[in-house]
Amino acid sequence: MQRNWTRRSVLSAATGLALAGHARLARAAAEAGPVELRIIDVAGNLALTRAAIERFAKENPGIVSSLNFSRAPSPELPAKLKAEQAANRVDIDLVLTGPGALSDGIQQGLWIELLPAHRDVLPDLDAIFHPQAKMMQENFGKGQGIAVAYSPSGPVFEYAADRVKDRPKTVQELLAWVKAHPNRFFYARPANSGPGWTWLMGLPYLLGDKDPQDPINGWEKSWAYLRELDDGIEYYPSGTAGTMKELGEGSRDMIVSTIGWDINPRVLGVVPKEVEVFVLEGTHWVPDTQFMCIPKGVSDAKVAALLKLMSYMLQPPQQAGTYDQGYFYPGPVAKNVPLSMAPAESQATLKEFGRPFYDDLIAKLPAEKPLPPDKLVAAFQRWDEQIGGKKTK
Secondary structure: OOOOOOHHHHHHHHHHHHHHHHHHHHHHHHHHOOEEEEEEEOOOOHHHHHHHHHHHHHHOOOOEEEEEEEEOOHHHHHHHHHHHHHOOOOOOOEEEEOHHHHHHHHHHOOEOOOOOOOOOOOOOHHHHEOHHHHHHHHHHHOOOOEEEEEEEEEOEEEEOOOOOOOOOOOHHHHHHHHHHOOOOEEOOOHHHOHHHHHHHHHHHHHHOOOOOOOOOOOOHHHHHHHHHHHOOOOOEOOOHHHHHHHHHHOOOOEEEEOHHHHHHHHHHOOOOOOOEEEOOOOOOEEEEEEEEEOEOOOOHHHHHHHHHHHHHHOOHHHHHHHHOOOOOOOEOOEOOOOHHHOOHHHHHHHHHHOOOHHHHHHHHOOEOOOOOHHHHHHHHHHHHHHHHHHHEO
């Protein structure tokens, strides 16, 4: 018998399936009682969110019995999850990740669907996110990750003003400076570095490449530039922290950075407070966002708890906490969460170590949509193969 499906009947069926799924989760949660949540951070996100996650657990002892936090390099996570899922023994419940591992996970089918499957229990992201966070959610989240922190990011450049008297103003002047000062400039492997990530995707705009959204066929100028730049770079650290350490120690004079990576290491004393920053002429922001993802294989009882945690993390008080110590400045994905809502310590830190001109640059410079997951993974692979994969450490 043929059935005529109307829009109303399709929506009704989808709603019915969602309600049935929620009922299943609720039954599992009731039967299991409080659960231990095992959370892994591959993006430095716990600096922004750990206090709020712990507060959720304290406020909800009937949902969470304990928390177990761990950290790992972003590129290692997908293979680890895939192996655990193949063995039907997933020991990670929530992943806090940037676009790298999120993209790999989407490509490999590692995450459960959060939206629209759980839209009735999660907040309306279109209503609460500011436009830039909404753009990142649509471009990267793909319904499998929920944005929790946002920054316009970069690329920006940090330099020791006492040693660099002729700081570059254009992308070509940067290349000339690196050639004239070999091994005094570097950046981290893009697949595991926010600054490296924004530099890789921001370069096509600086160079006027044919198609900044196509790293394989549209970045002819960028790949040639990166190969030429490579001649003056000794090696590529596996993560951003290595670049900060060497700038602070004086073994490098200039590094690729982001707004947050400029502010926070100076707060921590890793980089001298007097280090200066600049952006090149023609810079376009490549925003960065951190997401919450649930791997496939997590039990229904834990999924129920995690959906409540995710909703909690998007409320204004928890979002205000993402200002933190400037690590992901400004931080909130939710609109109408000004710095005045942040903890007093965060406000004092950003008053001392923030840079007032950042807010002007954020308003003035265009922000571009980052590469979608499949193209981002392709760009990382090509960089590893053709540029710096053999020089990372």
